[in-house]
Amino acid sequence: MSVLYLAAAIVLEISGTTALKLSEGFTHVGPAVVVVFCYAASFVLLSLALRVIDLSIAYALWSGVGTAVVAAIGIVCFGEPAGSGKLLSLALIVLGFAGLHFFARAS
16 A cells, blocks of 8 residues: 555656646646645655655655656656756666665665
8 A cells, every 4th residue: 555655646746846837936826726735645645655665765766756757747748958968867866766676675
């Protein structure tokens, strides 16, 4: 169940961050309400996931997947540039999580 909590927390964090962009500095009420709801719900679900999942793994996954997906949304939906440096940095985030996961299992 904790994995489902974490997955839902990630989806809500991504949704909230995307809505943050759409709120244009909280000048659009609808997306601003979505931001507040999504972030609050995301933190609640993340805290529930932390009952079972190690903090280092849960937070790395929550923030890393969120960062990578939001960056992809920025590139695909908002026309942000996708230079080699940005793509390399995103790959390093994924490698960082994989390393945390690998070394947690090894110990």
